[in-house]
Structure formats: structure tokens, C-alpha cells
């Protein structure tokens with residue numbers, strides 16, 4: 001199928017969508033599951049949503065290409081979920097919050113600049129192609145930040161931590177780039193040292 005949009009440098013479109021993650025797929029137990037928003041909140045407190053509360057939250061569609069640093073791009077993915085801006089309206093970050101850490105089950109994490117978290121296509125997705133997410137693709141809720149490399153799109157999200165200073169997440173501590181813009185090919189942390197081209 002022809003693809004209208006250009007792909008970021010070095011990317012290709014595979015035949016099917018790979019499942020890619022580090023470690024096991026967590027089992028979802030709705031009665032034990034919650035989603036925590038904590039760290040530098042405007043109120044100073046933290047907030048917890050149960051699964052029924054998350055299910056009742058307003059959902060919006062986001063259609064976007066998905067770029068993995070291993071060079072596959074999935075085009076035109078139809079997500080649906082809670083926009084990050086909705087989360088920030090419900091639990092506002094403090095005025096001095098500059099970054100966000102997204103936490104998953106088993107301690108996987110990825111850091112985002114606040115501006116990337118609040119981008120209008122950043123979504124806590126519950127559905128893809130009209131169906132609830134499958135377990136291996138991040139059910140019940142996964143972060144999707146389509147304008148950054150896929151490792152920032154944390155599956156099995158359990159917490160959103162507002163930060164007043166940047167802190168590296170799981171892959172960012174292991175040699176990957178803090179920002180991860182695929183159009184700038186920000187793959188590795190050593191590129192952070194390089195002057196802008």
C-alpha cells in the first residue's frame with residue numbers, strides 16, 4: 001500500500017506490527033490495578049484512578065505513524081484513549097514541572113519533556129483499530145507519543161510522575177537519547193553531546 005507521508009530517516013515499513021518489549025507481559029487484574037499521578041503536581045498531592053474510573057474518562061482518537069528506533073515504522077495507527085492534556089487538566093502539574101516520567105509495571109520507565117507529554121497527539125491509549133489493546137501491546141493502558149521513538153510509548157502504564165528536573169528512564173539510562181525525535185534521528189545518548197547540525 002502506498003504511503004503518502006515521508007518516513008523519518010532510516011525507517012522502513014514492515015509487513016506486520018512486531019511486538020517489542022523488555023521483560024514479561026504483566027497480567028491485568030482490574031480489581032488491583034490503579035493509575036497514579038504523582039510528583040510535582042500543582043496541588044502537592046497525588047491522585048489515583050481505579051480501572052472503572054479510567055474506563056469512564058473521556059476518550060479521543062489519535063491517528064499517527066509509530067516509529068521504533070530499530071527502524072520499523074507502522075503507518076496510520078488508529079489509537080483511542082485519554083489525551084495527556086486531559087490528564088494534565090484533571091491533575092495539573094506544578095508550574096515548575098518541566099518533564100514527566102511514565103512508569104510501567106515491573107519498573108520500565110521513559111522520560112518526556114513536558115511539551116512532548118502535552119503534545120496534542122500524546123495519548124494514554126486503551127484501544128487500537130477500534131478494539132481494546134491486546135495484553136502484549138500494552139493493555140489496559142499504554143502511553144503513545146507518536147512523534148518520538150517507540151520506547152517512549154510505555155506499555156502497561158501504572159504511574160505518571162511530574163518532574164521539576166529531567167531524569168533518565170529505562171532506555172535513556174542504557175545509552176538511548178533523552179528526547180528521541182525520529183526526524184532528527186535522536187537514537188543514542190552520545191548524540192546529545194553533538195552540536196546541532
Ligand SMILES: Nc1nc2c(c(=O)[nH]1)N[C@H]1C(S)=C(S)[C@@H](COP(=O)(O)O)O[C@H]1N2
Pocket residue numbers: 017018019020021022023067068069104105108136137138150151152153154155156
Ligand atoms: N512497559 C514497556 N513498554 C514499552 C517497551 C518495554 O520494553 N516495556 N518497549 C517499547 C518499545 S522499544 C517499542 S518500539 C514499543 C513497541 O510497542 P508494540 O509492542 O505495541 O509494537 O513499546 C515500547 N513500550
Ligand SMILES: [Mo]
Pocket residue numbers: 020068069070149150151
Ligand atoms: Mo522500540
